[in-house]
Structure formats: structure tokens, C-alpha cells
Amino acid sequence: MLRSLLSDDTPRSRWLAIALLAILVGLAFAPFLFPGAKSLNVAARICVFIVLAASFDLLLGYTGIVSFAHTMFFGIGAYGVAIALTRLGAGWDAVAIGVGASLVLAIVLAVLIGLFSLRLRTIFFAMITLAVASAVLILASQLSDITGGEDGLNYRLPMALRPSFRPFEGVTGRLLDYYLVFFVSLALMLALLRIVNSPFGSVLMAIRENPFRAEAIGYRTVVYRTLASCIAAATAALAGALLALWSSQTSPDTTLSFDIMVDILLMVVIGGMGTMYGAVIGAVLLVLAQNYLQALVGDRWLLWLGVAFILCVYFFPTGIVGRLRRR
Amino acid sequence: MKRDWLPLVLIPMLAAAAFPLVGSSSSWVTLTVAGLAMGLMIFVMASGLTLTFGLMDVLNFGHGAFIAVGAFVAASVMLALGTWMQADSLWLNLAAFLPAVLAAMAVSGVLGLAFERVIVRPVYGQHLKQILVTTGGLIVAEQLLKVVWGPDQITLARPTALRGAILLGDIAIEKYRLLAVIVGLIVFAALALTLSRTRIGLLIRAGVENGEMVEALGYRIRRLFVGVFVVGSALAGLGGGMWGLYQETITAAIGAQVIVLVFIVIIIGGLGSVGGCFIGALLVGLTANYIGFLAPKVALGSNILLMALILLWRPQGLYPVAKR
Amino acid sequence: MPEPLLSLRGVKTNIGRYHILHGVEFEVAEGGLTMLLGRNGAGKTTTLRTIMGLWRAHEGEIRFAGRDIAKLPTPDIARLGIAYVPESMAIFGDLTVHENLILAARSGPPDQKRLDWIFARFEALKRFWHLPAGNLSGGQKQMLAVARAIIEPRRLLLIDEPTKGLAPAIIANMIAAFRELKDGSSTLLVVEQNFAFARQLGDTVAVMDDGKVAHAGGMAAFAADAGLQQHLLGLGMGEHQ
Numbered sequence: 001m002l003r004s005l006l007s008d009d010t011p012r013s014r015w016l017a018i019a020l021l022a023i024l025v026g027l028a029f030a031p032f033l034f035p036g037a038k039s040l041n042v043a044a045r046i047c048v049f050i051v052l053a054a055s056f057d058l059l060l061g062y063t064g065i066v067s068f069a070h071t072m073f074f075g076i077g078a079y080g081v082a083i084a085l086t087r088l089g090a091g092w093d094a095v096a097i098g099v100g101a102s103l104v105l106a107i108v109l110a111v112l113i114g115l116f117s118l119r120l121r122t123i124f125f126a127m128i129t130l131a132v133a134s135a136v137l138i139l140a141s142q143l144s145d146i147t148g149g150e151d152g153l154n155y156r157l158p159m160a161l162r163p164s165f166r167p168f169e170g171v172t173g174r175l176l177d178y179y180l181v182f183f184v185s186l187a188l189m190l191a192l193l194r195i196v197n198s199p200f201g202s203v204l205m206a207i208r209e210n211p212f213r214a215e216a217i218g219y220r221t222v223v224y225r226t227l228a229s230c231i232a233a234a235t236a237a238l239a240g241a242l243l244a245l246w247s248s249q250t251s252p253d254t255t256l257s258f259d260i261m262v263d264i265l266l267m268v269v270i271g272g273m274g275t276m277y278g279a280v281i282g283a284v285l286l287v288l289a290q291n292y293l294q295a296l297v298g299d300r301w302l303l304w305l306g307v308a309f310i311l312c313v314y315f316f317p318t319g320i321v322g323r324l325r326r327r
Numbered sequence: 328m329k330r331d332w333l334p335l336v337l338i339p340m341l342a343a344a345a346f347p348l349v350g351s352s353s354s355w356v357t358l359t360v361a362g363l364a365m366g367l368m369i370f371v372m373a374s375g376l377t378l379t380f381g382l383m384d385v386l387n388f389g390h391g392a393f394i395a396v397g398a399f400v401a402a403s404v405m406l407a408l409g410t411w412m413q414a415d416s417l418w419l420n421l422a423a424f425l426p427a428v429l430a431a432m433a434v435s436g437v438l439g440l441a442f443e444r445v446i447v448r449p450v451y452g453q454h455l456k457q458i459l460v461t462t463g464g465l466i467v468a469e470q471l472l473k474v475v476w477g478p479d480q481i482t483l484a485r486p487t488a489l490r491g492a493i494l495l496g497d498i499a500i501e502k503y504r505l506l507a508v509i510v511g512l513i514v515f516a517a518l519a520l521t522l523s524r525t526r527i528g529l530l531i532r533a534g535v536e537n538g539e540m541v542e543a544l545g546y547r548i549r550r551l552f553v554g555v556f557v558v559g560s561a562l563a564g565l566g567g568g569m570w571g572l573y574q575e576t577i578t579a580a581i582g583a584q585v586i587v588l589v590f591i592v593i594i595i596g597g598l599g600s601v602g603g604c605f606i607g608a609l610l611v612g613l614t615a616n617y618i619g620f621l622a623p624k625v626a627l628g629s630n631i632l633l634m635a636l637i638l639l640w641r642p643q644g645l646y647p648v649a650k651r
Numbered sequence: 652m653p654e655p656l657l658s659l660r661g662v663k664t665n666i667g668r669y670h671i672l673h674g675v676e677f678e679v680a681e682g683g684l685t686m687l688l689g690r691n692g693a694g695k696t697t698t699l700r701t702i703m704g705l706w707r708a709h710e711g712e713i714r715f716a717g718r719d720i721a722k723l724p725t726p727d728i729a730r731l732g733i734a735y736v737p738e739s740m741a742i743f744g745d746l747t748v749h750e751n752l753i754l755a756a757r758s759g760p761p762d763q764k765r766l767d768w769i770f771a772r773f774e775a776l777k778r779f780w781h782l783p784a785g786n787l788s789g790g791q792k793q794m795l796a797v798a799r800a801i802i803e804p805r806r807l808l809l810i811d812e813p814t815k816g817l818a819p820a821i822i823a824n825m826i827a828a829f830r831e832l833k834d835g836s837s838t839l840l841v842v843e844q845n846f847a848f849a850r851q852l853g854d855t856v857a858v859m860d861d862g863k864v865a866h867a868g869g870m871a872a873f874a875a876d877a878g879l880q881q882h883l884l885g886l887g888m889g890e891h892q
Contacts, residue, residue: 066459122455123380126388127590134627138628142624262466303471305466306466307467313450526753529746529753530754532743532746536746537741539741541754542705543735543737543741544729544799546726546754547724548726
């Protein structure tokens with residue numbers, strides 16, 4: 001049963017399995033294992049970024065597309081919920097509308113980008129996504145009426161998710177909020193595993209290896225890559241929605257900045273491209289580093305991660321997961 | 328065959344189109360000079376990148392690092408020569424400015440050499456890895472900048488004699504922008520002359536078209552490429568130094584801020600074409616300033632729109648290089 | 652017997668996953684013109700490119716003027732005195748005719764006597780001297796490509812399908828030019844599909860089939876053997892171009 005849950009994509013390494021299990025248990029029981037507002041926040045962020053990184057791995061690791069605009073979809077999801085909760089009041093209907101609208105926008109944009117740019121060479125495409133992402137970032141800061149400008153939006157969450165909500169003894173809205181994030185993230189992760197291990201996933205990898213041959217065999221590569229972009233975009237938007245539901249505040253800095261783009265790049269490459277589990281490992285590492293490494297190595301932890309990133313691209317393209325699996 | 332002059336016409340066309348929108352002629356002149364100055368600074372930063380790509384199919388996503396390093400080095404030199412910068416004499420100001428930008432070029436050039444050898448060389452021909460690795464190089468370089476110069480921003484005041492504007496009747500032309508225009512034109516002239524009159528220039532132009540044939544004629548194109556890469560990074564440093572002085576505040580992210588415009592410019596111009604890069608840069612600079620005046624919120628978006636329009640007209644850019 | 656100018660032994664070249672050359676062996680003696688013939692896909696172009704170092708043989712030996720050149724980088728091979736005229740001509744369209752020749756003349760400004768010879772044989776080059784080479788017609792580009800190879804003395808000229816797509820009048824011009832070239836000090840190795848052209852110029856012939864040299868010998872003998880031609884080139888009677 002476990003095998004089918006993981007879509008037959010098992011860890012294939014004892015250490016990896018142990019690590020993943022530890023992460024799963026740690027996240028599942030975080031409110032009890034690591035009590036305190038900050039630790040819970042870190043745990044929730046890990047959940048969100050696991051999904052975001054995994055969606056980026058779908059794009060980079062499985063389809064071979066480098067897009068610097070991935071955070072744009074994350075931001076769309078977050079702002080969708082944020083704007084809905086701000087404008088329509090703090091109810092679940094607002095959340096549904098926000099999520100729905102941002103999914104539609106994300107998919108439409110992914111299709112547009114896919115159709116116009118995926119025919120271009122890798123480098124052209126990467127440059128254009130960089131330009132588009134910059135434009136969206138500036139747009140979010142400028143359209144203050146809608147997006148709250150540089151400071152972003154602060155809003156109230158639906159009643160059930162507020163810290164003040166106490167349905168039973170020992171259970172607060174914050175706890176419910178965390179488990180919402182946790183279970184949705186888990187579901188999305190399993191869904192992605194299912195997708196990459198399906199025939200669709202195999203075609204993606206064939207296209208990544210040799211697009212000409214794939215085209216020659218009869219697969220319309222543009223269609224497949226666009227589909228992959230849409231799935232990745234929708235997943236990233238959902239991750240953004242989750243973040244908005246956890247943070248009760250959304251700003252360009254927390255959702256659209258290039259720092260986040262750099263972070264997910266680091267997560268996927270260091271964790272291991274094209275493995276899905278690499279995104280999990282990478283996200284855990286990076287979020288923990290962001291929050292706790294500062295105390296150890298000072299302000300320049302990003303420097304060491306950058307060096308690790310470069311070394312991974314050269315020597316360990318399958319990242320940590322790949323190294324663990326070799327044993 | 329006549330040379331293809333059509334893209335060149337776009338520049339006066341854009342300027343003319345903006346005139347009725349801007350309204351007053353004095354504002355229009357100010358904006359146009361500002362646009363030309365900005366465009367030329369971007370040209371200086373972008374020219375090396377387009378040649379590098381044309382010559383060896385390498386796009387350095389870390390190019391912004393050279394810009395940032397140039398800005399910081401130039402700023403440090405200028406701060407060290409603070410008294411000359413503050414003096415109310417153009418010659419003393421230039422005496423501070425010149426070593427600053429020369430130092431910026433030297434340091435960026437050396438960084439370029441290291442970058443090519445360590446980061447770029449192992450991944451020739453592998454575009455995906457190139458993008459990743461050069462982005463990684465950018466991350467590391469930015470962090471190193473913070474290590475050396477600290478995480479805070481540097482504020483730099485423009486030299487006294489270059490502050491303010493020259494007044495021609497109603498029209499105000501900022502002095503610093505004039506300097507930027509002059510420097511930019513010098514760089515363009517130097518590049519154009521080198522490419523058209525020297526043997527190395529010939530090799531570069533031929534190499535952009537067909538590197539394999541250049542090798543078959545007996546030239547070691549690899550060495551040429553390293554040279555072009557280093558010159559490109561030095562120019563990026565020069566551009567960064569000037570840009571930093573233009574903005575007057577410098578952070579480690581300064582390269583990343585302007586790199587998007589650099590990419591737009593080289594796409595518009597056609598990868599590998601210095602002439603195209605020149606025209607593209609001027610168009611982008613003018614657009615940014617005109618739209619910045621008319622509708623500031625969409626300035627960057629308008630440049631993306633400009634790029635899209637030009638690509639619809641000429642999908643390979645203004646002056647596509649006929650590839651092998 | 653003096654050592655041949657160029658000799659290949661057991662040369663095997665792969666392009667990606669495709670095995671193209673399966674052990675090419677032949678020699679080119681100094682002086683004269685050797686024709687490299689064969690059907691489409693026999694490996695003729697690959698052989699020339701391998702000699703030039705543009706593709707690497709993973710096995711085998713290539714000797715030129717007594718040196719082993721199989722592992723040398725292309726620019727070094729060129730500097731040993733080998734000129735290459737590819738099938739695609741590879742002229743630099745953005746550069747003028749003059750600039751193309753300046754590049755080809757490595758040691759200094761192009762020699763005037765040679766230029767005079769080139770202008771006499773290839774008159775169009777003089778007309779287009781200061782114009783971008785991209786404007787030349789196919790035949791004129793071919794002339795430029797050959798001119799590049801001979802602007803300075805070279806010991807060996809590798810020429811890939813010089814008459815492809817050219818009008819008969821221009822081909823006649825080429826034949827005359829090549830005749831004069833081979834009577835000079837250069838050795839020529841020419842790949843050709845056009846057998847009529849080949850038999851007029853070739854002193855020796857090497858015929859490739861399926862990545863190997865199937866026959867090597869004098870041109871006269873080969874030209875007289877219709878059966879052999881049919882077998883190796885698929886040419887029936889009267890099928891010459």
C-alpha cells in the first residue's frame with residue numbers, strides 16, 4: 001500500500017528513507033515535538049516550500065525547463081487568497097474564490113508563456129522569464145490599490161484558522177491552520193509523485209533527454225512542456241495560497257522576490273534534480289538554514305550554499321538524494 | 328547591397344513619437360538626453376555579453392556580478408579620493424572619476440578571467456548547466472561583495488562640478504548625463520573601430536558567424552573568446568561604475584536590478600551584434616525615460632512590450648547574425 | 652618510396668551514437684590530385700572533417716608530412732599547412748570578400764601575384780571586393796571559398812564537393828582553375844559526386860563505401876572500368892552528370 005501511495009517511487013536508499021521518515025514525523029507532529037510559535041512557523045514554511053520546490057523540480061528536473069518566473073505563480077496564489085480575504089471578508093467562500101481565481105490566472109499565464117516561448121532556445125526562454133518575473137514584481141509593488149504596494153496586505157483569516165478559535169481544550173485555530181497546511185502539502189506532494197511516475201512523466205523525461213528524438217517518435221513536445229508548465233504553475237499557486245493562509249500577510253518580499261527564486265533553485269539542485277525527494281530534502285535544509293544557521297556561521301550562510309550549488313551542478317547533478325542512493 | 332539602415336531609423340522615430348505625448352519641448356529634450364545617457368550606459372554593460380554569446384554560445388547569467396563589482400570598486404575609489412570629488416573643479420573631479428572607473432574595469436576584468444576559467448569553461452555547450460552555474464556564480468559573487476564591503480548600501484554623491492544641469496533657455500540637461508553620453512559614445516566608437524578595422528575585430532566578426540571555419544583557417548578561437556569575455560566583464564565594470572554614480576546609492580543587488588534591461592537589450596539587438604545592441608540600448612533607454620515620465624508604473628513593462636514588438640517584426644533581433 | 656603526404660590507417664569516427672567511419676585506410680602522395688568518391692552517406696565528408704580535426708577519430712592513425720595529427724586541435728592542423736574548403740563553403744557573409752581573404756592569409760597581407768591569379772580565374776571576386784560576401788551567388792561563394800584556400804601556399808588542400816549546385820559554365824571554370832593548381836606545388840584531395848568532373852582532374856582515386864575505402868588506385872584505370880564504377884558508385888552507362 002505504501003508503494004502505491006508513493007506511486008512506486010520509493011526512496012531506494014536506507015538513509016534517504018530514514019531522512020524522509022524523520023521529516024514526515026517531524027512535520028506531522030511539529031506542534032507537539034517543537035512547541036513554540038517560531039518553530040511552528042518554520043515547520044509550516046517547510047511544508048509550503050517543499051511543495052513549491054517540488055513543483056519547480058517538475059519543471060527543471062523532469063522537463064528540463066529553466067524558468068525564472070516560477071515565483072510569479074507562487075505570488076499569484078498568495079495574492080489571490082490575500083486579495084480575496086481583504087476584499088470579500090474573512091470567510092471560506094473568499095478563500096475558495098481566491099484560490100480558484102489564482103489557479104485560473106496561473107494556468108492561463110503558463111499556457112501563454114508556454115506557447116510563445118517554449119519554442120525558443122533554453123537561453124532565450126530563461127532570459128524572457130527573468131524579464132517577466134521582474135515586471136510582475138514591480139507591478140505588484142506599484143498597483144498599491146489592489147496589492148497593497150510594497151507593504152503588502154494584512155488580512156484576517158477565516159474564523160476556524162484564527163489563534164483565538166478554541167473549539168476544544170488544547171486545540172486552537174493556529175493548530176488547525178498548521179494541519180491544513182501540512183495535509184494539503186502532503187497531498188500535493190503525493191500527487192506530484194503520481195504525475196512524474198505516470199506515462200506522462202516518462203514522456204517528459206524523454207523530451208528532456210532528447211527533444212528531437214521525442215518529436216520524431218511523435219510526441220508534440222510543445223504540448224507536453226506546456227502541460228508540465230501548467231501543472232507546475234498550478235501547484236506553485238496552491239503553495240502560495242497555503243502560505244497566505246498561514247501568514248495572514250502577503251507582500252512582494254515574501255512571495256515574489258528573487259531571493260525566493262534563488263532559494264528554490266538552491267533547494268532543487270542541492271537536494272537533487274529530477275527526484276522529487278530532492279525538493280523535500282532541499283527545502284528542509286534551506287528553510288532550517290535560513291532560520292537557524294545564522295547563529296552558527298553568521299550572515300554569509302548563503303555564500304556557502306551558493307558554493308555547494310555550483311559544486312552540485314558540476315559534480316552531483318542528482319544532488320544529495322543521488323549521492324544517498326549510490327550507496 | 329545597401330547596409331540595413333532601417334533599425335537605426337527607429338531611434339528618431341521613437342523620439343519623434345514621444346514628442347507630442349510629452350508635451351513641452353524642454354521636458355522632451357531633458358528626457359531624450361536622459362534616455363540616451365541611460366541607454367549608452369546599458370550599452371556599455373551589454374556589449375560584452377552579446378559578443379560572448381555570439382562568439383561561443385555562452386550566456387553568462389552572472390554578468391550582473393561584474394556590474395555590481397564595478398559599482399563597488401568605483402565607489403570605493405571615489406570615496407577614497409573624496410576631496411577631489413567634492414572640489415568644485417571639473418578637472419579634479421575627473422581626476423577622481425577616471426581612476427575610479429579604470430579600477431572598476433580592472434577588477435571586473437580579473438573577476439571575468441576567474442569566472443571564465445572556473446565557472447564557464449567546464450560547461451561549454453551545455454546550456455542548462457550554463458544557466459544554473461552562472462546563476463550560482465552570481466549568488467556567490469554577491470555574497471562575496473557583502474563580505475568585502477559589508478551588507479549595507481553605499482551612498483555616493485556625484486562630483487560637485489558634475490552636479491546640476493546646464494541650462495539652455497528652458498531646457499535643463501544634467502551634466503552627469505552628458506558625461507555618460509560621452510563615455511558611452513567613446514566605448515561604442517572604440518568597439519566599432521576595433522571590429523571593423525583590426526584583425527582581431529575581423530576574427531570576432533567571423534567567429535560569431537562560424538567559429539569552426541575560423542579554427543579551420545588556423546586561429547585558436549578559444550583564446551579569442553577568453554579575451555572577449557574579459558573585455559566584456561571589464562566593460563560591465565565600467566558600466567556598473569557609471570551606473571552606481573548615476574543612482575547614487577549602491578547595493579549588492581545593483582547588478583541584478585539592471586541585468587533585466589541588459590537582457591532585453593541584447594535580445595532586441597540580436598545576439599552577437601554590437602550594432603544591434605547599440606540601437607537596442609538607446610531604444611530601451613529612451614522608452615524607459617519617456618514612459619517613466621508618462622506612466623511610471625509601467626516603465627519596465629513597456630520595455631518588455633518593446634522587445635515583444637521588435638521580435639514580432641524580426642524574430643532574431645534587429646541584426647541577426649547569420650549563423651552556421 | 653617517399654612517405655606519402657597524408658596517410659590514414661584504421662580511422663574510426665563516431666558522430667554521437669552513429670558509427671560513420673569503420674576503419675578508413677588510404678594514402679595521398681605528394682603532388683597531384685586525388686579524388687575521394689563514393690555514394691551519398693559513404694563517409695567522404697566525415698573523412699575530410701576527421702582529417703581536419705573537426706570531428707575526432709576515436710581510433711586509428713592520421714599522419715601528415717610525417718607527423719601524427721589525429722589528436723591535434725584544428726587550428727594546429729591548419730597551421731601545419733592544410734587548407735579546408737567545406738561542403739557548405741563557410742564563407743563569412745558579414746565580412747567583405749577582401750576581409751575573407753585577409754583572414755585566410757595568416758602570415759600577412761595577401762600576396763599580389765596570387766591575387767592576380769585569383770582575379771584572373773574568378774573575375775567576380777574582384778567586382779565584389781568591398782562588398783559583404785553574403786551577397787555573392789552560390790558559384791561566386793564557391794570561388795571565394797577556393798580562393799581562401801589558396802591565398803597562401805599550402806601543402807594540402809581538402810576540398811569538399813566544389814561543384815555542387817553549380818552551373819556548367821562555372822564548373823568548367825573550376826576545372827581550369829584546379830588544373831592549374833595541381834600543377835603547382837599543392838596536393839589536392841577532392842571529394843566529388845560529379846564523376847565527369849572527377850575523371851577530368853583526378854590523378855588517383857579512392858572510392859569509399861559504407862565508412863571504408865573500397866578501392867584505391869589510378870584514375871585512368873578506374874575511369875576505364877565501367878563495371879567497377881557501377882558497383883561502387885551506382886553509375887550506369889550514360890549516367891554521368
